[in-house]
Structure formats: C-alpha cells, structure tokens
Ligand SMILES: CC(=O)N[C@H]1[C@@H](O[C@@H]2[C@H](O)[C@H](O)[C@@H](O)[C@H](O)[C@H]2O)O[C@H](CO)[C@@H](O)[C@@H]1O
C-alpha cells in the first residue's frame with residue numbers, strides 16, 4: 109500500500125455511472141494532477157435497466173446479474189479517468205440498489221434505502237479515517253433528483269463525515285474533512301446546452317430531457333465552485349461510454365435508458381456546504397482544494413494507526429480495492445464542452 113499524496117479527494121455515489129456523469133472531468137483532472145481520488149459507490153446498480161438488447165438477460169427480472177456486470181463497467185470507467193482507488197461501501201453487494209422511488213424494491217431486505225444510516229455510515233468512517241481526505245463530494249439532500257439511493261448516499265456521507273471526526277466513535281484516529289461539496293449544475297449553463305442540443309442534434313436521441321430532469325440543477329447563487337475539466341472531455345465521455353448498460357453517448361450529448369438526450373458537461377459545478385471557500389471576494393473557486401494549507405503526503409504508518417488497521421489493531425479495515433499508484437488520464441488535445 110503506497111503512501112498517499114498531499115491532496116486527497118473522496119467522492120460518495122449511489123450507483124456505478126453516477127461518478128462519471130456528475131464528476132468524471134473533475135476526477136480525471138485531479139487524478140492527472142497527482143491528487144489521490146477515492147470513489148466509494150454504495151450499491152452495484154443491480155436494479156438498473158439495460159440499454160443494449162444483447163445484454164437484456166442481465167436485468168434483475170431476468171438473470172439478476174446486472175450488478176456484477178456493472179462492477180466491470182465501473183472498473184473500465186475508472187481506468188479511463190485514471191482513478192485507482194474505488195471501493196463499494198462495505199464491500200461489493202453489501203447494500204443493494206433500491207430501485208426508483210416508490211417501487212417495491214425500496215423495501216427489499218438489503219436495499220440501501222432500507223439500511224439504518226449509522227449502519228451504512230460505519231464502513232465509510234473506516235475509509236475516511238484511512239484515506240483522511242481534505243475534500244468530500246456527494247449529493248444534495250434530494251440526491252440530485254430524488255432517487256432513494258442518491259438521497260441515502262447523501263445522508264450516509266454527511267453522517268460518516270461527522271462520525272469520522274468524533275473521537276468517541278469507533279476505532280482509529282478521528283479525521284475531520286475540511287471541505288464538503290454537493291454536486292450542482294448551473295441552470296443557465298444547462299439551459300444553453302439544451303438549446304445547443306435542440307438546434308444542432310435534435311434527432312440524436314428519440315427525445316430530449318427537460319432541464320429539471322438534470323440532477324442537482326441550481327441557480328447560480330447556490331454554486332460556489334466551477335471546475336473546468338474541458339481538457340478531460342474525452343476521458344469523461346469514454347468513462348460514461350464504459351457504463352454501456354446505462355448510458356449512450358453521442359458527441360457532446362448523452363442519454364440514459366429513458367432515451368432522453370441531455371448535454372454532457374465538462375465544466376462541473378459544486379456547492380460548498382462545509383468549510384471556507386478558498387477564492388476571495390465572492391468569486392467562485394476553480395479548485396476544490398483552494399484555501400487548504402499545503403501539507404505533506406499521508407504516510408502508510410500514520411494511515412494504519414489512524415484507521416485502526418495497524419498490526420494488532422482492532423477488527424478489520426475497509427473492504428474494497430486498495431489505492432495503487434495514481435495514474436492520471438491524459439489531457440485531451442480537444443478542448444471545449446463535450447467530447
Ligand atoms: C443515473 C442514475 O442514477 N441511474 C440509476 C437509475 O436509473 C434510471 C432508472 O432505471 C429509470 O427507470 C430510467 O428511466 C432511467 O433512464 C435510468 O437512468 O435507477 C436505477 C435503479 O435504481 C439505477 O440502477 C441506475 O444507476
């Protein structure tokens with residue numbers, strides 16, 4: 109297990125594909141810049157629909173093997189983004205995809221939505237105390253668009269951040285995450301991008317989504333950070349394509365299994381909800397680590413003691429893949445929104 113770089117970013121998402129849709133360019137940029145990017149995905153996406161007809165048998169109401177298939181899609185997406193540390197919350201399959209809000213899958217035993225928040229937060233505290241990130245990214249309280257797993261991922265991430273900082277909780281040294289952001293999309297930007305879709309590629313997909321279908325749409329005054337990932341447009345598009353059962357990509361646009369086209373944005377937007385913004389004078393931050401003190405890397409010995417996984421320490425450490433050497437995505441020669 110390698111010592112970790114000075115800058116460490118943790119993202120918490122509900123299903124394989126959300127990370128690429130919401131933060132693909134941000135993840136690729138920071139991985140390429142040598143920061144340590146850790147992705148925790150809370151479910152395997154077992155209840156998703158399947159776009160390619162040839163793969164229809166994977167679905168939950170057929171062979172119910174979509175979850176394992178999507179772990180492979182996620183691994184391929186991480187390779188495109190240059191992210192080497194991605195884990196499933198509590199280990200692959202610990203929490204199952206809950207389906208869309210109001211479906212019977214919501215109450216299924218093992219469904220993420222049905223899990224007590226503190227039970228689900230416990231393995232995430234282990235990751236936080238191991239990796240000791242300065243920055244956390246997750247969804248707003250509505251999960252971006254009201255999906256139960258997204259709402260639960262928000263709740264679990266925010267709760268785990270609090271528990272990880274509490275010296276009275278669990279084993280391992282407490283860790284306080286300095287800055288917490290929620291995923292946002294700026295309304296005026298996405299409205300303009302939809303106009304571009306309607307005028308340049310009206311028939312790219314059978315239909316076109318509505319602005320308010322885009323997760324996390326917010327007015328400009330709620331957005332505090334704007335990350336230009338245009339140099340990584342190709343990496344983001346490739347990562348989204350890797351999630352082939354869920355996403356169809358056509359140039360600077362994409363559609364989910366609902367066949368409704370929407371813009372593929374490579375400037376990604378965030379709302380700082382905990383911590384102090386690094387950009388002075390009310391300007392938006394252009395770096396999620398802005399304002400943080402320059403610190404050294406995180407040595408392995410410190411991490412093992414911190415997470416309680418040092419030899420002779422208490423039970424277990426987090427399940428999931430381990431960080432390798434950060435190998436970032438290559439900046440594209442292409443620039444500009446979309447791939
Ligand atoms: C982006 C995202 O969160 N996708 C989820 C979502 O999938 C949607 C769902 O299948 C819906 O019925 C479709 O109309 C829509 O096109 C899909 O994006 O919910 C799935 C089930 O919980 C989940 O697996 C998928 O990752």
Ligand SMILES: [Zn+2]
Nearest residue numbers: 122123126258
């Ligand atoms: Zn999702």
